[in-house]
Amino acid sequence: MQKLTNDTPIAMLTVGQLKEVLGTTIVTQTLSEEQKVEKRYVYGIRGIAHLFNCSMPTANRIKASGKIDGAITQIGRKIIVDADLALELAGRKIGGRR
Template sequence: MEIKELKQKPLWQMTGEEFLFLQNNSQQHNVKSYEPVELAKKYVYGILGIAQLFDCSLPTANRIKKSKKIDKAITQIGRKIIVDAELALELAGRKVIDKK
């Protein structure tokens, strides 16, 4: 089997021998190195998500939403509320902690 054919075969269908062959021989061919991808944004949903994000009660989360301080971070379609967590914390003046 050629390396090109093995690369198209799903991993779960390979035998151990095929996998090791591909692993050992793919280093000799053009193998693209993967660039680190920027992590996806974290979203919270609904008033409950806002309450958990700001560690407050539901009535307080409702007041935060109604205060319009975090409006740029909120997308609302009908009753569905989607909040960009990082942006909401920045808009509210809370420090964003980078968890690495």
């Protein structure tokens, strides 16, 4: 069996070698795409207002309602909000009429 290098022409590969090369490439690309997922954060009431496209008083009501508490980290006066989680929590229906 010949050793594969970057200079080996594709036409010279057997079906098994081609499958092996493609399999390792696909796995490598999948892993690198999963690592690229980064969390988005917004800061303060202004950040919440920008995220939900609303006014500052409405953003204050959203924060005070407790609906997005799972996405909020507050240390003193500093408010840090996980944007994707906040949008997901705000979209969930809790309670309501029967």
